[in-house]
Amino acid sequence: MQQRYGDEGSAFLNAWLTLLGEQRDQPPIQQLEHINGFFNRHITFTEDQLLWREKDYWATPLQTMGVRGGDCEDFSIAKYISLLELGIPADKLRLIYVRAKTEGSVQAHMVLGYFTEPDAVPLILDNLNPDILPANKRTDLTPVFSFNSQGLWLGGQKSSSDPTARLSRWRDLLQRMREEGFH
Amino acid sequence: MSLIKQLWIGICLILMLALGGSFFISTLAARQYLEQQLHLKNIDNATSLALSMTQMEKDPVTLELLLAAQFDSGHYQRIRLLDPQGEVIAERQYHSRDEKRIPEWFDRFLSIDTQPGIAQIQDGWQQYGSLEVLSHSRYAKEELWASTKRLLQWLLLAALLSGLVGTIILKMITRPLGHVVRQAESIGQRHFVTSKEPRTREFRKLVRAMNTLSASVKSMLEKETQKLEKLRTASQQDDLTGLSNREHFLNLLDSVITREDSEQEVAVYLVRVLNLVELNQRFGRDKVDELLLGIAHALRSHLSRPEEFSGRLNGTDFALVSFGEQTLNEGSQLLREHLEQQLSSLVADPLQIGLPMAATDLQPGESRGQLLSRLDGLLARSEQRGNRGIMVHNVDRPGGAQRNLNDWRISITQSLADSGVDLGCYAVRAGSGSLIHWERPVRLFIDGIWQNAGFFVGWARRLGVLAEIDWQVVRFAINDIREHERDSAVNISESALCDLEFRTRVLDLLKYHPVEAARLWLEFPETCAVRQMPQLKQFSTQLRELGCKVGLEHVGLEFTQIRELEGIGLDYLKIDSAIIRQADKNTANHSFIQSLCAIGHSLGIVMIAEGVLNEPERQALDALNVDGYTGPGIE
Numbered sequence: 001m002q003q004r005y006g007d008e009g010s011a012f013l014n015a016w017l018t019l020l021g022e023q024r025d026q027p028p029i030q031q032l033e034h035i036n037g038f039f040n041r042h043i044t045f046t047e048d049q050l051l052w053r054e055k056d057y058w059a060t061p062l063q064t065m066g067v068r069g070g071d072c073e074d075f076s077i078a079k080y081i082s083l084l085e086l087g088i089p090a091d092k093l094r095l096i097y098v099r100a101k102t103e104g105s106v107q108a109h110m111v112l113g114y115f116t117e118p119d120a121v122p123l124i125l126d127n128l129n130p131d132i133l134p135a136n137k138r139t140d141l142t143p144v145f146s147f148n149s150q151g152l153w154l155g156g157q158k159s160s161s162d163p164t165a166r167l168s169r170w171r172d173l174l175q176r177m178r179e180e181g182f183h
Numbered sequence: 184m185s186l187i188k189q190l191w192i193g194i195c196l197i198l199m200l201a202l203g204g205s206f207f208i209s210t211l212a213a214r215q216y217l218e219q220q221l222h223l224k225n226i227d228n229a230t231s232l233a234l235s236m237t238q239m240e241k242d243p244v245t246l247e248l249l250l251a252a253q254f255d256s257g258h259y260q261r262i263r264l265l266d267p268q269g270e271v272i273a274e275r276q277y278h279s280r281d282e283k284r285i286p287e288w289f290d291r292f293l294s295i296d297t298q299p300g301i302a303q304i305q306d307g308w309q310q311y312g313s314l315e316v317l318s319h320s321r322y323a324k325e326e327l328w329a330s331t332k333r334l335l336q337w338l339l340l341a342a343l344l345s346g347l348v349g350t351i352i353l354k355m356i357t358r359p360l361g362h363v364v365r366q367a368e369s370i371g372q373r374h375f376v377t378s379k380e381p382r383t384r385e386f387r388k389l390v391r392a393m394n395t396l397s398a399s400v401k402s403m404l405e406k407e408t409q410k411l412e413k414l415r416t417a418s419q420q421d422d423l424t425g426l427s428n429r430e431h432f433l434n435l436l437d438s439v440i441t442r443e444d445s446e447q448e449v450a451v452y453l454v455r456v457l458n459l460v461e462l463n464q465r466f467g468r469d470k471v472d473e474l475l476l477g478i479a480h481a482l483r484s485h486l487s488r489p490e491e492f493s494g495r496l497n498g499t500d501f502a503l504v505s506f507g508e509q510t511l512n513e514g515s516q517l518l519r520e521h522l523e524q525q526l527s528s529l530v531a532d533p534l535q536i537g538l539p540m541a542a543t544d545l546q547p548g549e550s551r552g553q554l555l556s557r558l559d560g561l562l563a564r565s566e567q568r569g570n571r572g573i574m575v576h577n578v579d580r581p582g583g584a585q586r587n588l589n590d591w592r593i594s595i596t597q598s599l600a601d602s603g604v605d606l607g608c609y610a611v612r613a614g615s616g617s618l619i620h621w622e623r624p625v626r627l628f629i630d631g632i633w634q635n636a637g638f639f640v641g642w643a644r645r646l647g648v649l650a651e652i653d654w655q656v657v658r659f660a661i662n663d664i665r666e667h668e669r670d671s672a673v674n675i676s677e678s679a680l681c682d683l684e685f686r687t688r689v690l691d692l693l694k695y696h697p698v699e700a701a702r703l704w705l706e707f708p709e710t711c712a713v714r715q716m717p718q719l720k721q722f723s724t725q726l727r728e729l730g731c732k733v734g735l736e737h738v739g740l741e742f743t744q745i746r747e748l749e750g751i752g753l754d755y756l757k758i759d760s761a762i763i764r765q766a767d768k769n770t771a772n773h774s775f776i777q778s779l780c781a782i783g784h785s786l787g788i789v790m791i792a793e794g795v796l797n798e799p800e801r802q803a804l805d806a807l808n809v810d811g812y813t814g815p816g817i818e
Contacts, residue, residue: 091267094303094310113308118267121308135308145237146305147230168226 005066012065020085032132035082036125044069058173062180075127076112094146101140194349202338210331217323218295225300229316233302241306247273263315285328295320359386366393373787374752375400400749411778412743418771421495424479432494434761437551441794449545450514452503453558457537459499477525485518489710511542511575537570591642594629602628604655611813619811620670620704625656653679657689664699672704677711686722693729701730709738712745723752753788760794767799780808
């Protein structure tokens, strides 16, 4: 980490690890608040084109933290992984493609949703709006489709060298994370 | 274990490793590939179906229809729609009609485990449920089974092909190897053959080395033989005429008298040049020498068979021994004509040179001295009859009437049919006294007694039944060996050797009696090695392969004319009694015998002396490196 992103990057990673340590046994709502705040404060929204020289690049949390920048997917993914690390079950979390209306313009966006109950309205963790709000309070967002890593990662016990994983962007990301040491 | 077997095991192991390994790897790889493809398909189909459902009204009927449509039009094992609590909302499952196209064991052994694809369906912000899609793996399994079968077929074919190719290659490698081994074995038995160099480099070197060895043995033998020839000339020949000298002639005559297989009709001629001193004064020494050479030439041209011989007994007397049915009168006339021819070509008036002649038959049981004194008497009377006097003494044949050819044919065939053959039995012993083998000369029952070979052998040759007699001898010997378990040596005649049918019959017989064959010794007359070399070489090799011992008898007179002695493959030689006669008293032949034994020993041949008369003779021969003895003096 230090080699790749310098002292600053590794310091940030250590801060993240400390945060994870502190929040390990806290109630879920508090965990959500801290994780959401941590990433929204410290990560700068940057286009993929600038950071990774690709139109749409899904960075792993380590990469995101290393460069301290990312777009909406990188925010959502980093939060998703952090919360999984804190012990929140995967079926309560969803990465949601949404249509976002901001000041008259419409853009494709991704947020993280947290379902307290399977059929409840989710709480939305977003990088545009720093507050965690129930989805029905976010009239600026319209949900399109959601997914998580169920059946792919937690459910799937495929070996890390599964060559087909690279074909799907999501599975590719999970694969790269695994190579970085997440399980 | 033989080299071929080891190579074969090596080839089989490599084949099994390569083919078996590739079979398992490709089968397992195919299975993994199929599993991965099915898993991808599950994920993709689940996601796309979930995406459509998310966009739709969540009317249960519509959703179920959509699910059913996907299921019915695709290849699925199962599609399930679950609510967030995990309860089943809708499900479609394929119930196989059990078309078993793959065997049970294969299914168990190489089952295809596919992960279902899972995707989420949302209703606005809320979860509606999750979708689980599992494709049918039957096609994949069938495909896997089919490809496994194809692979196995191909690998078996490949194994078969490589086995075939391997066999051919092994054959190619080992064909020259076989030759090399055979040559090496031959050389091991002191049978110095040369063979063609094979193409394989290592074998070529080996064969070249062995050929060099054989060649050097050959040249050594040639040198030794030349030396021997010189010795023979010095000790056995008259310097001027090249005929046998007195000593040697008398030895040869003795050999004829004592040998039991020599023919009975032996005619001895004596020619004397009268007044040699006067002739020397009249014509000069050189002219007289020419004259003597002419006489020698006439005598030589009178010899019609290899066993016959002539000699110069002293300055004036020439002698000749011939066999056969020719009467003495006919023989004398013929000899006279030969002599006249020579004389008339040398001197103007041949009649002025006195050449009286005497001839007599050898009588059975007669000694050399008796024969020679009778001849001397005859010649003295012939001298009184003038320059061209001839005295002939015919001897009445004892033991039965005179027979013609037809009588002989009847007697011999009758005897063979009624009584078969019998074999005499004489010991052949080594210097230590231990037995080498029993010599078994043939006997035929004619005129009420068992007759020696000498009695009938000449007639049998003329009648062409020698091969048949020899065949019976071999058969008798084989039976005898089985009964008494003793090593026996039998004589095979030149006529039998040249008889293809005889050779084939003997080889066939010996193949059936390998134990007896190992104790059978077969000996051929020395003349066979001079005149029937190809047959002798071939037959000897075949016999030795069957375990027999092969030798030559009556060796010495023509020994230096044998070419490629090292190529025949011989176990023993019997030296003619004429060579070893009176070895204790007469040292003339010692060098010759010594050299002969040296040559034989260098080829691993056992040297045996024939016709040893007494112990002093035996001891003298022992000092000359002879290995074994037979004859009247040996019990």
